[in-house]
Amino acid sequence: MAFRVYNTMSRTKEELLPLDGKHVRMYTCGPTVYNYAHIGNFRAYMFEDLLRRYIKFCGFEVTQVQNLTDVDDKTIRSSIEQGLPLKEYTKTYIDAFFSDLAKLDIEPAEHYPAATDYIPEMIAIIETLFEKGYAYQSDDGSVYYSIDKFAEYGKLARLDREGMQSGARVDQDEYDKDNAADFALWKAYVPEDGDVVWDSPWGRGRPGWHIECSAMSMKLLGESFDIHTGGVDNIFPHHEDEIAQSEAATGKPYSKYWMHCGYLVVDGKKMSKSVGNFYTLREILDMGYTGREVRYELLSSHYRQSLNFAFKSLDANRAALKRLDEFYATIMEAAGSETEAGDLPEWASNARSKFAEAMDDDMNISGAMAAVFDTVHAGNKAMAEAPLTGKQALAISNLWKELDAVLGLLIPQEEKIDDEVTELLEARTVARAEKNWAESDRIRDRLAELGWTVKDTPEGPKLRKLA
Secondary structure (H helix, E strand, C coil): CCCEEEECCCCEEEECCCCCCCEEEEEECCCECCCCCEHHHHHHHHHHHHHHHHHHHCCCEEEEEECEECCCHHHHHHHHHHCCCHHHHHHHHHHHHHHHHHHCCCCCCCECCEHHHCHHHHHHHHHHHHHCCCEEECCCCCEEECHHHCCCCCCCCCCCHHHCEEEEEECCCCCCHHHCEEEEEEEECCHHHCCCCECCCCCCEEECHHHHHHHHHHHHHCCCEEEEEEEHHHHHHHHHHHHHHHHHHHCCCCEEEEEEECCEEECCEECCCCCCCCCEHHHHHHCCCCHHHHHHHHHCCCCCCCEEECHHHHHHHHHHHHHHHHHHHHHHHHHCCCCCCCCCCHHHCCHHHHHHHHHHECCCHHHHHHHHHHHHHHHHHHHHHCCCCHHHHHHHHHHHHHHHHHHCCCCCHHHCCCHHHHHHHHHHHHHHHCCCHHHHHHHHHHHHHCCEEEEEECCEEEEEECC
16 A cells, blocks of 8 residues: 555645655745744644654655744844844754754754745745746835736635735735735835845845745755645645745746644643643653653644643553553563564564554554554563564564654653664674773773663673663
């Protein structure tokens, strides 16, 4: 069964077929770095991480671009309120964003372009839109996109073209469907922008929000690429405007697939500071929860469904993860120092295919997790009746690592051994075999610096994470 994804553009599930057959080029909407990312933001980033990981599981290469919106209405307003230069202000939240990604074990994208580094590319697109008759300059010096000139405007959001207001203009970056109107490509300088300004053929000013993503995506992925993702709130106006300006400029399809995740609510209510249910990731971690527990929660519902984030669910996640950890520990103990994997026992032989069958269906996470826990249940029952051989256990360990490469939560983060640690352990084994005790001790000390202790057993050296 091929991997099928729900394409917002067609409103149907379609087989994922990369434009070049083997390499998926994907653009994911990143944070606007005017504050710490909240838990709703991470719902989208987690969906995109699962998508990225499963694409690789299916054997494709991935190039992912995730933008950093460091210039827009909110970043400018906030930086001025704080009395800081824009770059200095946004750096705090960019650094925090990357720290939060690591805590949730979200894989790094290949590129993280900041909008302020792509101003020339934005200007070039706007110049092309002028040449093709899609852009015009207003009396105040700002440049707008004429939605009436693009016959397919509204095709992603399924807007009623009769209700659109070509000729009317909207200045703000974010607006409602009722305000479907010509949108700003370039905003003329106003004193409220402080020192955030660039020169352009139309005078001094700054880019509109929508042109930023078109410039960054096409610069790094090409004029046409495979997947564009984001939250459902990005469909209009942001993604609709991206399509209009990009396809008008190039004459080519912009993105082949559009994928959007549902909203996150907290305890059944829309997240809001006034309601008191607005949380950043760091606030949740300060309550004593782990990044792995939060990751489990953010992955627990199908990405297109609304996710109800609840602290009682985080408590339940802790118990579920403990069950997974106990199963993994049993498997690793049975594997011992075995280096050659055997055949999977019958109770585990269909786990991968059932997992893949669920994920192939537009990332049916419920079915995928059911395949995991069915295996745990069957495995615990079988191992209670008869122990595994080392070769069987190693085969299950390999399977578990393969599934964890998609889910990122089957194996405790602290148990994941990076390449440097593995190489050091192998070098220490060689040193001990050669009775080079000084080298063995040096490697042991280096492992301790990296947070690991090593214990020599009859089955071979065993690594344990230091507290």
